[in-house]
Structures are given as C-alpha cells and as structure tokens.
Amino acid sequence: xxxxxxPETVRDQLRARGLRWTPQRRLILxxxxxxxxxxxxxxxxxxxxxxxxxxxxxxxxxxxxxxxxLGYLAHSHAADGREEYHVLPVAEHxxxxxSACGGSWxxxxxxxxxxVGSLRRDHGFVVDVAHLTIAGRCRNCEAAxx
Amino acid sequence: xxxxxxPETVRDQLRARGLRWTPQRRLILxxxxxxxxxxxxxxxxxxxxxxxxxxxxxxxxxxxxxxxxLGYLAHSHAADGREEYHVLPVAEHxxxxxSACGGSWxxxxxxxxxxVGSLRRDHGFVVDVAHLTIAGRCRNCEAAxx
DNA sequence: CGTGTTGTTGCAACGACTCGCAACACGGTC
DNA sequence: GACCGTGTTGCGAGTCGTTGCAACAACACG
Numbered sequence: 123x124x125x126x127x128x129p130e131t132v133r134d135q136l137r138a139r140g141l142r143w144t145p146q147r148r149l150i151l152x153x154x155x156x157x158x159x160x161x162x163x164x165x166x167x168x169x170x171x172x173x174x175x176x177x178x179x180x181x182x183x184x185x186x187x188x189x190x191x192l193g194y195l196a197h198s199h200a201a202d203g204r205e206e207y208h209v210l211p212v213a214e215h216x217x218x219x220x221s222a223c224g225g226s227w228x229x230x231x232x233x234x235x236x237x238v239g240s241l242r243r244d245h246g247f248v249v250d251v252a253h254l255t256i257a258g259r260c261r262n263c264e265a266a267x268x
Numbered sequence: 269x270x271x272x273x274x275p276e277t278v279r280d281q282l283r284a285r286g287l288r289w290t291p292q293r294r295l296i297l298x299x300x301x302x303x304x305x306x307x308x309x310x311x312x313x314x315x316x317x318x319x320x321x322x323x324x325x326x327x328x329x330x331x332x333x334x335x336x337x338l339g340y341l342a343h344s345h346a347a348d349g350r351e352e353y354h355v356l357p358v359a360e361h362x363x364x365x366x367s368a369c370g371g372s373w374x375x376x377x378x379x380x381x382x383x384v385g386s387l388r389r390d391h392g393f394v395v396d397v398a399h400l401t402i403a404g405r406c407r408n409c410e411a412a413x414x
Numbered sequence: 415c416g417t418g419t420t421g422t423t424g425c426a427a428c429g430a431c432t433c434g435c436a437a438c439a440c441g442g443t444c
Numbered sequence: 445g446a447c448c449g450t451g452t453t454g455c456g457a458g459t460c461g462t463t464g465c466a467a468c469a470a471c472a473c474g
Binding site for chain 2: 450451452453454455460461
C-alpha cells in the first residue's frame with residue numbers, strides 16, 4: 123500500500139492461499155480502492171454494476187467476505203442492521219449512530235480502550251472494535267428533546 | 269407488572285395514546301409475556317403463527333415497534349444484523365457476541381458505564397445501552413486460536 | 415500448450431424485514 | 445345500537461443479503 127501496486131499484492135495473497143484472481147474480484151477491488159469512508163453492501167453492488175452491468179450481488183458479497191478475511195476490509199452493522207464496510211488500513215475505529223437524526227460519527231479505538239480492557243479482564247472477551255456500532259442520541263438531538 | 273394484570277396495563281397505555289387494542293396485539297403480547305431471554309423477530313412471527321396461523325409478519329413487526337415505543341421491549345441487532353428483542357423490565361444490559369462460536373452473553377449496564385460516561389462527556393452522546401451488541405471473541409475461542 | 419483439479423460464478427430460490435395502499439374494525443359519540 | 449373517524453390489518457411488492465447447485469474457468473502440472 124505504501125508504494126506497492128495494491129491489486130498485485132492482493133492477487134498474490136489470494137494465490138498464496140490457493141484462492142483465485144478473477145476479473146470479478148479485480149473489478150470489486152477497483153471499486154474498493156476508490157471508495158472513501160463507509161460504504162454499504164448494496165452500494166458496492168451498485169458501483170460495480172456501473173462499471174459492469176452483469177455484476178451479480180452474490181459474487182460481490184462473497185468477494186467482500188474474502189477480502190475481509192485477508193484483512194483489507196472491515197464490516198460493521200449500521201443501527202438499522204445493514205452492512206457497512208470500510209477500507210483498511212485506516213485507524214481502527216468504532217461508530218456512534220444517532221437513532222434520532224441518523225447521523226454517524228467515528229470514535230477512535232483508544233476512546234473505547236477502557237471498555238475493551240475491562241471486558242478482556244473480567245470476561246476474557248476480546249472486542250472487535252472495528253465492528254462496534256454504538257447507538258444512542260447525539261448532542262443536538264438530546265438537547266432538542268429537552 | 270407486580271401484581272397488576274399486564275395485558276390490561278398495556279391496553280390502557282395504548283388507549284391513552286389514541287392507539288387501539290386488537291386481537292392481534294393481544295396475541296403478540298401473550299407471546300411476549302411467555303418469552304424468556306432474547307427472541308428474534310422471525311421467532312416472534314413463528315410463535316404467533318403457532319397460535320394463529322393467519323398471523324402476518326408485518327403486523328408482528330409493527331406491533332413490536334409500538335410496544336418498544338411504550339417501553340415494554342427493547343431490540344438490538346445480533347452480530348449478523350438480525351433483530352433481537354428482549355422483554356422489559358429486566359436489568360438493562362448490553363450483549364457480547366462471539367463471532368467464532370456464535371455464543372452470546374449479557375453484560376450489566378454498569379460494566380459499560382465508563383464508556384457511556386466518557387462518550388457523554390467528550391461527545392455529548394447518550395448511549396442506548398440496551399441496543400449495544402459488542403462483537404469479538406470469547407475466552408474459549410480466543411484461547412483456541414493460540 | 416493440453417489437461418485436470420478445485421475454487422468461482424451466476425442463477426434462482428429463499429429468509430428477514432419494510433412499505434404503500436385499500437379494506438377493515440376499534441371505540442368514542444349520538 | 446347505528447355511525448363515523450382514524451388507527452390497523454393483510455396483502456403484495458420490494459430491498460438487502462444468503463445459500464445450494466450446476467456450469468465454468470483459473471492455474472498448477474506434465
């Protein structure tokens with residue numbers, strides 16, 4: 123990623139695992155590298171279809187799964203339960219989602235570090251921070267309620 | 269709830285808001301009161317259908333929404349994004365979900381109190397603890413990986 | 415450069431919800 | 445007890461994502 127040709131890196135990682143480098147995966151990877159911020163699953167499907175109308179959803183979702191296993195993506199669920207992907211490497215972060223206005227914010231991993239530490243200590247549970255979406259009400263909406 | 273006839277309480281709360289008490293809602297409420305632990309949306313549909321095969325999903329989901337607004341239910345999203353309801357009043361709690369074994373645990377609200385406090389202080393964000401599902405790996409699965 | 419193994423694709427069906435809309439019925443009123 | 449306004453229901457269609465399966469194709473090997 124720092125100077126390396128990204129698609130080739132992914133291709134080699136796939137081959138090293140006995141997996142294959144296909145035109146469909148190449149397309150999806152192109153879409154991913156030009157994505158910014160958070161992208162939902164169906165948005166990925168739409169963007170792929172813009173470039174290749176024959177794209178099928180199942181292929182996109184399965185490829186996203188594979189790329190997540192390789193560590194190039196992380197997904198979480200928005201407050202409505204829908205899938206939301208973001209591209210790595212960005213700083214690992216959790217999400218705040220306001221159920222009143224629908225807004226969404228990122229929280230740095232170290233802001234939830236206390237929780238992560240105590241769950242590990244007290245329950246042996248290792249939190250997947252990137253998957254964490256915290257629902258609630260944002261400052262403005264909370265104020266508006268009063 | 270403590271000695272009071274529960275369905276009548278709900279009925280009166282509905283009426284007080286200009287909403288209505290229907291046979292369908294009565295059935296769904298029966299199912300809820302006999303539910304223990306966490307129940308998914310489609311499980312509610314199934315259980316209602318056992319008692320009345322004519323039950324339609326949309327009615328069930330809409331009624332669950334109404335009852336949640338009245339405060340008799342809370343819902344969160346399991347790690348796969350599906351809806352999961354639990355009946356109140358039980359102690360408000362968050363959930364841990366192990367993405368390896370699929371297991372699920374409850375965490376008392378005060379265990380996430382530190383996080384709730386710092387998000388409120390630093391971001392003005394009020395967390396909906398009951399809606400919080402934390403994904404990661406449980407003690408056993410984490411150990412098995414090593 | 416054929417050939418065979420095995421990972422992938424595309425399709426079609428399915429599962430979990432959601433939404434718009436017309437018919438229905440709760441329940442307050444006369 | 446009939447009447448009527450408005451909340452509800454049931455239906456059908458639609459969205460998002462998943463899965464089983466047969467045909468296909470990447471790619472390692474000879």
